[in-house]
Amino acid sequence: PSTRVESELFGYRRGAFTGAVQDRRGWLEVCPPRGAVFLDEVGEIDPALQARTFQRLGETTARRFEGKLIAATNRDLAAEIEAGRFREDLYYRLCADVIATPSLAEQLRDSPGELGHLLRFLAGRIAGAGEAEALAGEAARWIAGHLGADYAWPGNVRELEQCVRNVMVRGEYRPRRPAAAAG
Numbered sequence: 001p002s003t004r005v006e007s008e009l010f011g012y013r014r015g016a017f018t019g020a021v022q023d024r025r026g027w028l029e030v031c032p033p034r035g036a037v038f039l040d041e042v043g044e045i046d047p048a049l050q051a052r053t054f055q056r057l058g059e060t061t062a063r064r065f066e067g068k069l070i071a072a073t074n075r076d077l078a079a080e081i082e083a084g085r086f087r088e089d090l091y092y093r094l095c096a097d098v099i100a101t102p103s104l105a106e107q108l109r110d111s112p113g114e115l116g117h118l119l120r121f122l123a124g125r126i127a128g129a130g131e132a133e134a135l136a137g138e139a140a141r142w143i144a145g146h147l148g149a150d151y152a153w154p155g156n157v158r159e160l161e162q163c164v165r166n167v168m169v170r171g172e173y174r175p176r177r178p179a180a181a182a183g
Contacts (some may be wrong), residue, residue, distance in 0.1 A: 002046040007057055009037075009049065016058025028054060031067035042094070043075030043086060050087040069094060104153040104160060112149065116140060118157070122164045139167045147175070 007017075011026030031037050055060045059150065071094050080086035108115050119139050124132035143151070143163065153159055155176070166173040 002049060005045060006049055008065075009057070010054045010143070011056040013056050013058035016056070020058070026054075026056065028067070029056075029063055033066040033070075036068040036070050037065075039069060039071040041073055042071035043073035043077060043080055047085060047087055050090040052089070052093070060079070067158040104156040105151070108149075108153070115143070118160060120163060122157075122161050123168075126161070126164055127168060135164065135168055140163045142167045142171075142173065151175075 003017075007024075007026065009026045011024050011029055011030050012020050014020055014022050027037050053064050065131035075086075077086050077091050077094075081088050081091055102110070116136065119136035120132055123139065127135045133159055155162070159175070163173040163175075
């Protein structure tokens with residue numbers, strides 16, 4: 001919830017809300033000038049919380065964040081700006097060094113052999129080293145026969161892991177979206 005995010009990032013003053021029994025500095029205040037704060041799913045943060053200056057909850061003193069922000073998101077932040085859900089000034093503070101991670105489908109399109117490596121790795125984590133090769137082979141056959149090489153993997157590696165688990169337990173995987181619609 002945005003109130004939880006607000007209290008974690010900005011901190012609060014004693015008495016600001018029920019349970020605030022003492023002053024607490026937030027992550028933006030605790031972070032030293034050369035430090036960094038990682039914000040996962042930054043595209044989900046309420047635009048009202050996307051400011052460079054901040055106040056602890058229950059205070060009127062403006063504070064300024066001097067560290068670095070490192071953020072991750074699966075959203076198209078340019079589209080979020082256009083829709084009014086993401087502040088443009090924060091976008092430009094974050095986009096100095098953008099690392100775009102290709103989706104699983106893009107990685108497999110560029111290097112089809114990677115599917116086998118990923119399946120063996122995931123099968124080893126799921127079933128153990130002794131069963132990894134057999135489970136990976138079973139999952140590879142199921143994927144080839146039912147989803148095909150062009151399946152979009154909208155859930156990326158997490159979905160592939162669930163596919164391997166489902167093949168192990170039920171002998172099949174049912175994607176959330178039909179393979180033809182996701183492709």
